[in-house]
Amino acid sequence: MTGKRTDRARLPGSFHRIWAASAVSSLGDGVYYSALPLLALTLTHDSTVFGMMEAVTLLPWLLFGLIGGALVDRWDRRRTMVVADLCRCALLVAVTTAVADGLLNIAVLIVIGFLLGIGGVLFDTASMAYLPELLDRDQQALQRANSRLQGAERAMDGFVGPPTGSLLFSLSRTLPFVADAVSFLFSSLVIRTLPVPPKKAAAKSKAPILREARIGISYLLHHRLLLGLSLRPAVGNFAFCGTGAVLALYAHDTLHLGAAGYGAFLTTEAIGGLGGTFVAGWLGARLGTGGALTLTAIVEAVALLGVGVSANAYVAGAGLAVLGAAMAATMTLGPSVRQAIVPDELMGRVGAAARLTAMSAGPVGALFGGWLAHVAGLRAPFLAGAGVLVLMAGLAARLTSNRRIDAALAEAARVREGTGAGSGLAGVATEASV
Structure with missing residues (x-):
C-alpha cells in the first residue's frame, strides 16, 4: 500500500x-x-x-x-x-x-x-x-x-x-x-x-453568473471541513494583519531596529516560510493532515506571542521565522485537501470563495491592530493575535481533524467512482453530519 x-x-x-x-x-x-x-x-x-x-x-x-x-x-x-x-x-x-x-x-x-x-x-x-x-x-x-x-x-x-x-x-x-x-x-x-483537460459531458450552464457564484459560497458554508479550512487562514490573516499594521513601529520603537535591521527582520519570515513549504508534507505524513494543521495553529500562536513579548531583536526574528514556517506549512496543507475533495464543476467557485473569506479578514485585522496599539501599546496586537490563534487551534482540532478529512476524502473518491452520490452537491449533506 x-x-x-x-x-x-x-x-x-x-x-x-x-x-x-x-x-x-x-x-x-x-x-x-x-x-x-x-x-x-x-x-x-x-x-x-x-x-x-x-x-x-x-x-x-x-x-x-x-x-x-x-x-x-x-x-x-x-x-x-x-x-x-x-x-x-x-x-x-x-x-x-x-x-x-x-x-x-x-x-x-x-x-x-x-x-x-x-x-x-x-x-x-x-x-x-x-x-x-x-x-x-x-x-x-x-x-x-x-x-x-x-x-x-x-x-x-x-x-x-x-x-x-x-x-x-x-x-x-x-x-x-x-x-x-x-x-x-x-x-x-x-x-x-x-x-488539454478532457471535455465535460454536461452542457454549459446558462444560469446567471451571480447565481452560479452563490452556489460556490453555499457549498463552502454547508461543508464543515471546507468551512474550517477557510476559517483557518481568515482568522490567521486577522491576527497577522493586526500585527503587520504596527510591525514597522514595533521594530523601530521596541526592538530599536534601523532601516537595514528592519529589512533583515522581515527576511527572517521569508526564510522560515521557505522552510515551511518543505516540511509540510513530512508533518502531514507523520501526524495526518488534520494533526499537522492543529500543530501549525499552536506553533503560530506561540511564535506570535514570542515576537510580541521579546525585547531582543534576534529572539523576535527567530519567532518571526518560526511563524513564517508554520504559515507556509498551513498554506500548503489546507489547499491540498480542498483540491482533493471539491467536485470539478465547483472547483473555481469554491476556491474563489475560500480565498475571498481568507482575504476579507485582513483589512479588519489591520484596523483592529492599529486601534489596539493606539489604546494599549505596541505589544497588545501581538498578545491579542496570539490569543485569537489559540482559539483557532481549538477550532482547527475540531473542524479539520484527521477523522473529518479522511471521511471527506473517502466520500469524494466514492462520488468520483460513481458508487456514491451522483452529484457533487450531494456531498454537502453527507459531510455536514460528519
Whole structure:
C-alpha cells in the first residue's frame, strides 16, 4: 500500500512546466512590486495615493473574486490561464511605452494595477482548479505540488525579485516592467503546452453568473471541513494583519531596529516560510493532515506571542521565522485537501470563495491592530493575535481533524467512482453530519 501511494504521488513531467512557469512569473511579480513604488515616487509623494495603490492590489479579489470563480468553472481553465497571462503582458507593455514616452501618470498606474489584479484573480483561480485535474486529485501529489509551488513563489517573489527589480529600476525606469512582461509571456507559452483537460459531458450552464457564484459560497458554508479550512487562514490573516499594521513601529520603537535591521527582520519570515513549504508534507505524513494543521495553529500562536513579548531583536526574528514556517506549512496543507475533495464543476467557485473569506479578514485585522496599539501599546496586537490563534487551534482540532478529512476524502473518491452520490452537491449533506 505504501509503495503504491508513493508512486501515485510522483509528479508528472507536465507539472514541472507549471512549476517553471510559476517560478518565472513569481520572479516577475517580485520585480514589479519592488519597482512600482519607485516609479510612483517619480510621480508623487502623496501618502494617500500610495494607500490607494496598495488597496488596488486587494480590490480585484473583493469585487471580482466570486464572479471570476464562476467564470473559471465555465471556461477552459488552461486557456483561461494563457489568456490572462497574455493580457497582463500587454498591460505591462503599455506601462513600458507610457513610461518611455513620458505619458504615465498616477491615475493610469492605478487603473493598470487594478486590471493586472483582475488578470491575477482569473489566473490564480484557474490554476487552483486546473492542478487537481492534472494530478487526478491525489492528496499526496497535491501536497508535493503545492509545496513546490509555494517554495518557488517565496524564493522568487520574496528573495530574488525585489532586489532585482530595484537594480533594474536603477538602470532604467522601463526595465523592470519589460522583465515582468517577458515573465508573463514566458508563462503563457509554457502553460499553452500543458495537456488539454478532457471535455465535460454536461452542457454549459446558462444560469446567471451571480447565481452560479452563490452556489460556490453555499457549498463552502454547508461543508464543515471546507468551512474550517477557510476559517483557518481568515482568522490567521486577522491576527497577522493586526500585527503587520504596527510591525514597522514595533521594530523601530521596541526592538530599536534601523532601516537595514528592519529589512533583515522581515527576511527572517521569508526564510522560515521557505522552510515551511518543505516540511509540510513530512508533518502531514507523520501526524495526518488534520494533526499537522492543529500543530501549525499552536506553533503560530506561540511564535506570535514570542515576537510580541521579546525585547531582543534576534529572539523576535527567530519567532518571526518560526511563524513564517508554520504559515507556509498551513498554506500548503489546507489547499491540498480542498483540491482533493471539491467536485470539478465547483472547483473555481469554491476556491474563489475560500480565498475571498481568507482575504476579507485582513483589512479588519489591520484596523483592529492599529486601534489596539493606539489604546494599549505596541505589544497588545501581538498578545491579542496570539490569543485569537489559540482559539483557532481549538477550532482547527475540531473542524479539520484527521477523522473529518479522511471521511471527506473517502466520500469524494466514492462520488468520483460513481458508487456514491451522483452529484457533487450531494456531498454537502453527507459531510455536514460528519
